[in-house]
Amino acid sequence: xxxxxxxxxxxxxxxxxxxxxxxxxxxxxxxxxxxxxxxxxxxxxxxxxxxxxxxxxxxxxxxxxxxxxxxxxxxxxxxxxxxxxxxxxxxxxxxxxxxxxxxxxxxxxxxxxxxxxxxxxxxxxxxxxxxxxxxxxxxxxxxxxxxxxxxxxxxxxxxxxxxxxxxxxxxxxxxxxxxxxxxxxxxxxxxxxxxxxxxxxxxxxxxxxxxxxxxxxxxxxxxxxxxxxxxxxxxxxxxxxxxxxxxxxxxxxxxxxxxxxxxxxxxxxxxxxxxxxxxxxxxxxxxxxxxxxxxxxxxxxxxxxxxxxxxxxxxxxxxxxxxxxxxxxxxxxxxxxxxxxxxxxxxxxxxxxxxxxxxxxxxxxxxxxxxxxxxxxxxxxxxxxxxxxxxxxxxxxxxxxxxxxxxxxxxxxxxxxxxxxxxxxxxxxxxxxxxxxxxxxxxxxxxxxxxxxxxxxxxxxxxxxxxxxxxxxxxxxxxxxxxxxxxxxxxxxxxxxxxxxxxxxxxxxxxxxxxxxxxxxxxxxxxxxxxxxxxxxxxxxxxxxxxxxxxxxxxxxxxxxxxxxxxxxxxxxxxxxxxxxxxxxxxxxxxxxxxxxxxxxxxxxxxxxxxxxxxxxxxxxxxxxxxxxxxxxxxxxxxxxxxxxxxxxxxxxxxxxxxxxxxxxxxxxxxxxxxxxxxxxxxxxxxxxxxxxxxxxxxxxxxxxxxxxxxxxxxxxxxxxxxxxxxxxxxxxxxx
Amino acid sequence: xxxxxxxxxxxxxxxxxxxxxxxxxxxxxxxxxxxxxxxxxxxxxxxxxxxxxxxxxxxxxxxxxxxxxxxxxxxxxxxxxxxxxxxxxxxxxxxxxxxxxxxxxxxxxxxxxxxxxxxxxxxxxxxxxxxxxxxxxxxxxxxxxxxxxxxxxxxxxxxxxxxxxxxxxxxxxxxxxxxxxxxxxxxxxxxxxxxxxxxxxxxxxxxxxxxxxxxxxxxxxxxxxxxxx
Numbered sequence: 001x002x003x004x005x006x007x008x009x010x011x012x013x014x015x016x017x018x019x020x021x022x023x024x025x026x027x028x029x030x031x032x033x034x035x036x037x038x039x040x041x042x043x044x045x046x047x048x049x050x051x052x053x054x055x056x057x058x059x060x061x062x063x064x065x066x067x068x069x070x071x072x073x074x075x076x077x078x079x080x081x082x083x084x085x086x087x088x089x090x091x092x093x094x095x096x097x098x099x100x101x102x103x104x105x106x107x108x109x110x111x112x113x114x115x116x117x118x119x120x121x122x123x124x125x126x127x128x129x130x131x132x133x134x135x136x137x138x139x140x141x142x143x144x145x146x147x148x149x150x151x152x153x154x155x156x157x158x159x160x161x162x163x164x165x166x167x168x169x170x171x172x173x174x175x176x177x178x179x180x181x182x183x184x185x186x187x188x189x190x191x192x193x194x195x196x197x198x199x200x201x202x203x204x205x206x207x208x209x210x211x212x213x214x215x216x217x218x219x220x221x222x223x224x225x226x227x228x229x230x231x232x233x234x235x236x237x238x239x240x241x242x243x244x245x246x247x248x249x250x251x252x253x254x255x256x257x258x259x260x261x262x263x264x265x266x267x268x269x270x271x272x273x274x275x276x277x278x279x280x281x282x283x284x285x286x287x288x289x290x291x292x293x294x295x296x297x298x299x300x301x302x303x304x305x306x307x308x309x310x311x312x313x314x315x316x317x318x319x320x321x322x323x324x325x326x327x328x329x330x331x332x333x334x335x336x337x338x339x340x341x342x343x344x345x346x347x348x349x350x351x352x353x354x355x356x357x358x359x360x361x362x363x364x365x366x367x368x369x370x371x372x373x374x375x376x377x378x379x380x381x382x383x384x385x386x387x388x389x390x391x392x393x394x395x396x397x398x399x400x401x402x403x404x405x406x407x408x409x410x411x412x413x414x415x416x417x418x419x420x421x422x423x424x425x426x427x428x429x430x431x432x433x434x435x436x437x438x439x440x441x442x443x444x445x446x447x448x449x450x451x452x453x454x455x456x457x458x459x460x461x462x463x464x465x466x467x468x469x470x471x472x473x474x475x476x477x478x479x480x481x482x483x484x485x486x487x488x489x490x491x492x493x494x495x496x497x498x499x500x501x502x503x504x505x506x507x508x509x510x511x512x513x514x515x516x517x518x519x520x521x522x523x524x525x526x527x528x529x530x531x532x533x534x535x536x537x538x539x540x541x542x543x544x545x546x547x548x549x550x551x552x553x554x555x556x557x558x559x560x561x562x563x564x565x566x567x568x569x570x571x572x573x574x575x576x577x578x579x580x581x582x583x584x585x586x587x588x589x590x591x592x593x594x595x596x597x598x599x600x601x602x603x604x605x606x607x608x609x610x611x612x613x614x615x616x617x618x619x620x621x622x623x624x625x626x627x628x629x630x631x632x633x634x635x636x637x638x639x640x641x642x643x644x645x646x647x648x649x650x651x652x653x654x655x656x657x658x659x660x661x662x663x664x665x666x667x668x669x670x671x672x673x674x675x676x677x678x679x680x681x682x683x684x685x686x687x688x689x690x691x692x693x694x695x696x697x698x699x700x701x702x703x704x705x706x707x708x709x710x711x712x713x714x715x716x717x718x719x720x721x722x723x724x725x726x727x728x729x730x731x732x733x734x735x736x
Numbered sequence: 737x738x739x740x741x742x743x744x745x746x747x748x749x750x751x752x753x754x755x756x757x758x759x760x761x762x763x764x765x766x767x768x769x770x771x772x773x774x775x776x777x778x779x780x781x782x783x784x785x786x787x788x789x790x791x792x793x794x795x796x797x798x799x800x801x802x803x804x805x806x807x808x809x810x811x812x813x814x815x816x817x818x819x820x821x822x823x824x825x826x827x828x829x830x831x832x833x834x835x836x837x838x839x840x841x842x843x844x845x846x847x848x849x850x851x852x853x854x855x856x857x858x859x860x861x862x863x864x865x866x867x868x869x870x871x872x873x874x875x876x877x878x879x880x881x882x883x884x885x886x887x888x889x890x891x892x893x894x895x896x897x898x899x900x901x902x903x904x905x906x907x908x909x910x911x912x913x914x915x916x917x918x919x920x921x922x923x924x925x926x927x928x929x930x931x932x933x934x935x936x937x938x939x940x941x942x943x944x945x946x947x948x949x950x951x952x953x954x955x956x957x958x959x960x961x962x963x964x965x
Contacts, residue, residue: 431942
């Protein structure tokens with residue numbers, strides 16, 4: 001396409017290539033009142049892509065609870081904002097970069113991290129913590145090592161250079177991700193509560209300013225790619241993956257924060273998916289104004305770029321701002337200091353239209369609101385997921401000893417230590433990391449205070465697959481629990497909804513069910529959704545991923561003098577289980593790993609019990625009665641205790657119950673539970689009893705082994721080798 | 737006691753450095769932008785860690801050519817205490833203020849973890865609060881910390897007591913198994929001939945608070961203050 005070729009004929013093939021179906025194109029014609037030109041068609045294409053328009057998911061996302069007294073900004077902005085007291089706010093969001101990371105793992109993951117950090121600092125916040133939720137194919141799939149290695153390097157390459165500590169996350173392996181990995185990146189930022197920046201453009205005649213990197217041809221149609229299923233030719237889409245430059249983003253961060261300390265900015269929006277198109281339309285639509293863009297003024301990386309390419313490029317490290325009139329020179333001086341491009345590329349108008357100018361000619365002229373707001377919204381047909389039967393614990397008899405089962409589980413891909421991953425991330429930069437990766441949630445100190453922000457990401461896709469409603473609840477409940485386990489008060493979540501093709505009723509049913517479960521849990525736990533992202537069409541050749549609504553949770557520790565970590569600290573402590581054991585083996589890792597069965601109903605979540613247990617545990621930590629706490633999750637009680645022993649390098653002896661299934665007791669994944677270590681068990685048991693929370697002494701810390709009723713045991717050093725050994729050994733095999 | 741922290745584009749541990757210097761000296765350091773040509777008069781200059789110029793070309797290579805580095809070199813010559821940590825160490829070697837070079841880690845991976853270090857020489861202005869043979873625990877966070885120099889230079893560094901820190905294990909054992917990044921002779925930090933410039937890969941500034949999990953780094957900064965007062 002040549003620079004001035006606005007007259008490319010719009011054929012049905014071209015419309016189809018742009019991902020618009022017949023009805024959608026009819027709506028385009030209606031809105032335009034004429035046939036669009038190629039630039040306009042490209043704009044409709046990205047604005048109405050699933051990725052940008054949420055057309056399949058909107059109806060259900062609207063049902064999620066988004067309000068609480070401490071919510072300053074819910075979904076709809078670049079990131080969510082919550083009040084954390086003392087005039088400060090936490091700004092956070094999680095976002096997927098799944099398709100690009102499968103095609104080009106290093107750059108795909110790196111630009112995912114860069115994009116989410118931009119979303120956060122656009123709001124006026126300095127990023128202070130990164131997390132990531134990763135799902136790869138099964139360990140022995142030929143691509144898994146290559147993808148894992150590239151993704152981890154990419155995340156580290158970007159986050160480390162930006163100087164933002166990566167303090168937590170999660171990694172799963174499952175065959176359903178063989179052809180479609182998930183890379184979800186989360187950033188938490190810190191801002192002054194009275195200095196948050198928004199994207200609504202205002203002030204007719206105000207200059208529209210472009211800052212950051214130059215625009216190149218990378219990432220054109222990225223949003224459209226992210227809105228389609230994969231097939232065998234997907235690797236040919238590599239040119240649609242953007243290339244990251246973390247150094248430039250570091251400069252952009254510092255320059256933006258410097259500018260934000262003045263009063264020159266009216267509105268600001270990062271250029272993420274669908275680049276200049278999405279940012280300019282969103283700013284104009286939210287502000288109810290029109291924009292005239294002078295595309296020839298956009299800083300360009302290459303010669304011969306067309307308006308079409310400039311509007312659709314997803315080049316990274318760029319921002320669009322509306323400044324107060326007359327501030328251009330002072331603002332430019334800041335960007336000059338940081339050696340970044342700064343260009344006035346347009347002006348706000350009262351036409352409510354987007355007029356694209358190219359050397360004086362009109363290259364496109366579109367109404368803003370109909371495009372941004374009247375995008376299609378579908379009520380897609382959906383089928384509920386059939387319920388599975390509960391697994392009767394008595395039906396499972398031990399094939400191996402309990403300790404053998406522990407050894408197998410703790411060295412399995414699901415439970416093996418992720419140290420190999422997080423040691424490649426700088427988790428200490430900024431000097432405020434208080435709880436490092438490897439625990440329940442990461443904790444960073446708020447600079448200059450004794451307050452901490454805890455953050456975690458959680459989802460158990462196999463539960464969501466088996467029962468989307470319970471699985472959705474569980475993802476939120478586990479995030480809640482992981483925050484509580486550090487002593488934090490859970491405040492809000494961001495949700496990253498990764499699902500297959502929503503045009504299949506079964507998949508849509510998973511989405512609807514998960515939204516229902518998430519919503520119920522958010523209400524019961526007073527843990528609203530403040531931001532999120534939806535990634536659909538995670539399928540390859542018609543095979544969908546397990547439904548994966550990754551939940552990023554954020555909480556606050558008011559006094560870091562009283563927080564908890566998972567490692568047992570003293571060998572004279574009693575181990576107490578908080579929460580009731582019900583013996584849920586359905587979808588458990590024991591059933592999968594030892595019995596080879598991925599089946600049964602997942603553990604149900606009793607949200608009221610969850611709230612009571614969480615409140616109790618947090619209070620015990622706040623009072624200084626408990627410094628050691630770990631939630632019981634994947635693998636069950638025995639794995640939880642083993643992890644606490646390994647982290648503290650102190651052994652433990654566990655008691656078996658007098659009656660009932662030993663397997664269910666040791667390996668059931670019943671929800672709403674924690675293990676704490678304390679030297680004052682009576683106080684804890686009394687507190688639990690008056691809070692109506694089940695609590696029972698399950699063992700005693702001490703020694704250098706994990707044992708059961710003083711009998712069968714495994715030494716900590718053997719356990720450590722098994723747990724720490726799996727991933728380095730697995731990845732070493734990647735060396736050709 | 738006055739100190740300065742040099743800020744290059746892409747540096748990201750300047751606040752960690754500022755916190756450590758402020759804790760030790762009682763005064764907030766002056767931050768000097770790389771484009772400046774003059775330094776304020778200070779007792780201590782710290783070149784902090786990060787990714788100056790994105791570590792593009794070679795770690796520290798571009799920062800070493802920044803205008804401020806001429807002033808830093810003059811101060812080095814004048815005997816002012818200069819501490820380069822991580823990227824700061826790389827910048828000081830690229831600027832020729834310290835011998836050797838920092839290559840990519842032998843594992844080819846970024847490494848962020850705590851490591852034990854053996855204090856080889858406690859008779860310096862950087863280590864006077866330790867005893868020779870002490871083991872300390874600081875974190876490292878780098879992709880290019882693999883110290884290299886030719887054997888003649890290494891022998892000279894050893895002979896002149898200029899190897900200050902070596903990677904070791906919890907019992908002080910220095911051997912290939914405890915050499916986390918492939919550095920020649922496990923070297924983690926060296927000083928210049930005059931003894932006023934230290935370059936080191938580990939981060940003492942991230943071990944100054946019980947909430948960091950350890951405070952072994954405090955004595956390094958305390959040493960600087962002790963020597964300068």
